[in-house]
Amino acid sequence: xxxxxxxxxxxxxxxxxxxxxxxxxxxxxxxxxxxxxxxxxxxxxxxxxxxxxxxxxxxxxxxxxxxxxxxxxxxxxxxxxxxxxxxxxxxxxxxxxxxxxxxxxxxxxxxxxxxxxxxxxxxxxxxxxxxxxxxxxxxxxxxxxxxxxxxxxxxxxxxxxxxxxxxxxxxxxxxxxxxxxxxxxxxxxxxxxxxxxxxxxxxxxxxxxxxxxxxxxxxxxxxxxxxxxxxxxxxxxxxxxxxxxxxxxxxxxxxxxxxxxxxxxxxxxxxxxxxxxxxxxxxxxxxxxxxxxxxxxxxxxxxxxxxxxxxxxxxxxxxxxxxxxxxxxxxxxxxxxxxxxxxxxxxxxxxxxxxxxxxxxxxxxxxxxxxxxxxxxxxxxxxxxxxxxxxxxxxxxxxxxxxxxxxxxxxxxxxxxxxxxxxxxxxxxxxxxxxxxxxxxxxxxxxxxxxxxxxxxxxxxxxxxxxxxxxxxxxxxxxxxxxxxxx
Numbered sequence: 001x002x003x004x005x006x007x008x009x010x011x012x013x014x015x016x017x018x019x020x021x022x023x024x025x026x027x028x029x030x031x032x033x034x035x036x037x038x039x040x041x042x043x044x045x046x047x048x049x050x051x052x053x054x055x056x057x058x059x060x061x062x063x064x065x066x067x068x069x070x071x072x073x074x075x076x077x078x079x080x081x082x083x084x085x086x087x088x089x090x091x092x093x094x095x096x097x098x099x100x101x102x103x104x105x106x107x108x109x110x111x112x113x114x115x116x117x118x119x120x121x122x123x124x125x126x127x128x129x130x131x132x133x134x135x136x137x138x139x140x141x142x143x144x145x146x147x148x149x150x151x152x153x154x155x156x157x158x159x160x161x162x163x164x165x166x167x168x169x170x171x172x173x174x175x176x177x178x179x180x181x182x183x184x185x186x187x188x189x190x191x192x193x194x195x196x197x198x199x200x201x202x203x204x205x206x207x208x209x210x211x212x213x214x215x216x217x218x219x220x221x222x223x224x225x226x227x228x229x230x231x232x233x234x235x236x237x238x239x240x241x242x243x244x245x246x247x248x249x250x251x252x253x254x255x256x257x258x259x260x261x262x263x264x265x266x267x268x269x270x271x272x273x274x275x276x277x278x279x280x281x282x283x284x285x286x287x288x289x290x291x292x293x294x295x296x297x298x299x300x301x302x303x304x305x306x307x308x309x310x311x312x313x314x315x316x317x318x319x320x321x322x323x324x325x326x327x328x329x330x331x332x333x334x335x336x337x338x339x340x341x342x343x344x345x346x347x348x349x350x351x352x353x354x355x356x357x358x359x360x361x362x363x364x365x366x367x368x369x370x371x372x373x374x375x376x377x378x379x380x381x382x383x384x385x386x387x388x389x390x391x392x393x394x395x396x397x398x399x400x401x402x403x404x405x406x407x408x409x410x411x412x413x414x415x416x417x418x419x420x421x422x423x424x425x426x427x428x429x430x431x432x433x434x435x436x437x438x439x440x441x442x443x444x445x446x447x448x449x450x451x452x453x454x455x456x457x458x459x460x461x462x463x464x465x466x467x468x469x470x471x472x473x474x475x476x477x478x479x480x481x482x483x484x485x486x487x
Contacts, residue, residue, distance in 0.1 A: 001483070002261070002275045003019055003027070003276045003277075004276070004278070005026065005280055006255075006277065007280035007460065008036070008236070008246065009037025009039065009281075009472060010036065010039055010231065010469050011459040011473065011476040012459065013035065013235035013239065014068065014476030014477060015480045016244060016246070017072055017235045017239050017242075018476070018477065018480035019485065020239045021238070021242055025243075025244070026242075026244035026245070027246075027247065027272065027274070028247065029250040032249070034229070034424075035229065035233055036233075037425055037460075037472075038432055039051070039228040039232060041226075041227055044317075047356070048355060048356050048363065049317045049356075049365055050228060050347065051416075051424070052365075054228065057220065057468075058220075059078045059220060059224075062137075063219065063220060064473055065469070068477070072238040073238070074234040076224065076225070081221045081330070081331075082097065083096070084096040085330075085332055085333060088332065088333065088335060090185045090188070092110055100122075100215075104119060111185060114184060114186055122214070124175065125211045125214050125215070126211070126215055126218075128208065129214075132211070142444055142448075167208060168444075169439045171207060172194070172202050172203070172206070172210040173202060173203030173205075176202060188342065188343075190214070191343070192341075192345075194214075197216075198210065198213055198442075199435065199466070200437060204436065204438045205437060206438060209466075216470075225350070225355055226355030228469055252289060253266060254291075255279075255289040256294070262274050262276070262455065262456070264277070275455060277455065278457045282427060282428060282461070283458060284428040284429075285428050302447055302451075305435065305447045305462065310435060311370065311372070311433055312369070312372040312418040312429070312430045312432065313418075313432050314370045314418075316414070316415055316416070317365055317414040317416065318364050318410040318412060319357070321360070325362045328402070331345070331346065331347055331348070333345055334398045336397070336401075344368040344398045345367055346364060346366045346398070346402050347365045349364070372418060375430070384417070392415045418431075433461055434460075434461035434467045435466065447463045447464060449463050449464065449478045449482070459472070459475035460476075463475045
């Protein structure tokens with residue numbers, strides 16, 4: 001079967017690698033010159049920067065990334081993090097330990113007046129995760145569109161899970177309020193963790209998905225040498241090894257249903273005919289490729305999803321001298337009231353990570369969520385440059401707080417606003433991360449990987465289960481299973 005995959009991010013490459021392994025004729029079309037999408041990389045002189053995603057999860061034995069890589073006979077270099085990150089909030093520093101008991105003790109010592117309530121809250125959240133863990137091991141696809149996936153979920157169901165599933169439409173904000181933790185500094189700590197993984201803060205997040213997000217670091221958190229782009233490269237290698245084609249610089253601009261399958265047209269007018277199309281780009285971008293009846297049918301299925309808002313991100317890429325980075329954590333969260341989301345995330349290269357730089361410096365990526373409505377006029381050059389300057393100053397301030405000895409000088413200082421995401425990854429309007437995982441938008445209300453159009457599938461962060469490399473890989477796995485993969 002000829003399969004055309006639009007988009008060379010983690011989702012598309014996962015589908016491609018698993019489909020190639022079982023004998024399908026796979027071609028991946030990636031519009032940019034890099035693999036990985038939001039988990040890609042770019043280079044400036046002697047420095048290599050991860051474009052977006054940095055902190056690795058799912059590489060522990062039995063973790064999703066480990067399972068897929070082992071199945072494909074691939075591997076990448078990762079290092080276990082005993083201390084996942086440091087979180088700076090309200091003048092205090094919380095060390096987020098991989099060991100849950102140690103992390104709980106850290107929280108209790110940092111917020112002694114809240115200690116009994118924090119313990120009760122986390123016990124509830126962690127218990128709910130353990131209760132629904134069997135479903136995350138089988139990875140059923142939601143919302144159910146086939147009897148097969150419904151039966152997979154039912155086989156994984158246990159009567160003891162009923163109490164957890166009663167919270168299906170509960171927000172984590174309700175749980176925080178029940179434990180009298182709403183409005184506290186602890187809630188701000190939880191906010192930042194959830195915003196990066198669920199694209200929404202604690203008050204609006206789905207309780208069940210928050211239980212997963214607040215437990216998954218304790219399964220295993222990892223520093224990935226070079227960056228998460230190495231995961232994309234491993235998947236791409238596997239596709240080539242199994243006879244598939246992987247094409248960079250091939251932007252698909254039109255997708256048509258024809259008698260013999262699907263016709264793909266790239267921006268130079270080159271045509272490719274395939275039996276099956278997997279669109280591993282955002283739903284909004286997929287909709288732009290279609291026209292006529294196929295467009296109307298796609299919009300009918302995903303219309304409510306296409307109306308949902310998304311965050312953008314502003315990133316700053318800098319280099320810092322080794323002397324001020326010693327004994328500093330590789331990952332940090334810094335809370336700041338002048339940021340719309342309230343926090344920024346900092347990722348620093350390890351001292352011996354020669355894939356990032358061989359100089360006595362570290363490459364640092366600092367990013368924060370932004371409200372894209374503020375950037376609506378970003379195509380106006382003067383307006384965009386003014387916003388870019390303002391946001392660069394805000395993130396320089398964040399870096400200064402995380403590295404108090406920094407004098408503000410850097411060999412490289414590159415801002416990355418929504419325009420960069422549009423230019424380099426073709427994300428519509430610069431939106432990244434998918435939709436907020438609220439009770440009204442997640443799980444059974446998420447976008448299905450299986451469209452109502454024949455032999456057209458979708459995957460990526462706008463499709464169930466959502467953001468992050470684990471979410472993207474899961475959506476790609478669901479499509480691969482529909483194409484015959486048994487993983």
